[in-house]
Amino acid sequence: MYGVEVASVPLAIETSYEGHLYGVAGSSGGYAETVFRHAAKTLFGKVIEGHLEFKTIRNSDFREVALEVEGKTLLKFALCYGFQNLQNIVRRVKMRKCDYHFVEIMACPSGCMNGGADPFKNSLVKSLYDEWLEQPGSEKAKKHVHTEYYPVVKSITAQLHNW
Numbered sequence: 001m002y003g004v005e006v007a008s009v010p011l012a013i014e015t016s017y018e019g020h021l022y023g024v025a026g027s028s029g030g031y032a033e034t035v036f037r038h039a040a041k042t043l044f045g046k047v048i049e050g051h052l053e054f055k056t057i058r059n060s061d062f063r064e065v066a067l068e069v070e071g072k073t074l075l076k077f078a079l080c081y082g083f084q085n086l087q088n089i090v091r092r093v094k095m096r097k098c099d100y101h102f103v104e105i106m107a108c109p110s111g112c113m114n115g116g117a118d119p120f121k122n123s124l125v126k127s128l129y130d131e132w133l134e135q136p137g138s139e140k141a142k143k144h145v146h147t148e149y150y151p152v153v154k155s156i157t158a159q160l161h162n163w
Contacts, residue, residue, distance in 0.1 A: 032065075032104035036077050039101070040067050044074055054079055061085050061109055064100070077102045082109040 033052050040046040046067060054063035061081040067074045078100045080089050086105055092098040133141045 032077050032079055032102060035102055036065060036067070036075060039075055044069065046074075058085070058088075061111075062088075075102075076100050078104070079111070080105045081107075081111045083107060 036052065037048045040048050044067065046069070048067075052065050054065045056063050057078075062078065062085045064076060064078040066076045076099060078089070080086055080103050086107065089098065089103055089105065129135060129141070133144065135141070
């Protein structure tokens, strides 16, 4: 059971609106905590009770939590706030030296006050959906407010520069 390759297992957290994780309690760190608890239970049969203790690593804007069983780290998550810490994580990922299974990143130093941008706590956003976009995940919402990401092909000059 403990030989599970975490990255190879899809986690089916109860979600709504086409699989998006909405309404996670708390402010910054709420998504990481929710996913951590679910992963611990689903992948390793470990139920995490009570408050999760994220340890401060470099500064108060970079913290981590791990699930350890019999001296072996099974899960390792991080909270990374502010652009400097974000740049450090990106560097580690590029160098393939990032050992986290999940990183919750927010641009705001100290994390975002209202958490991971749950738009439905905002009355203006709620009225926009009620009056025009119908519901989250609707065709109108996808067309007008959803973002899509595409891989960027680097130029040969940029690739040589990274050597």
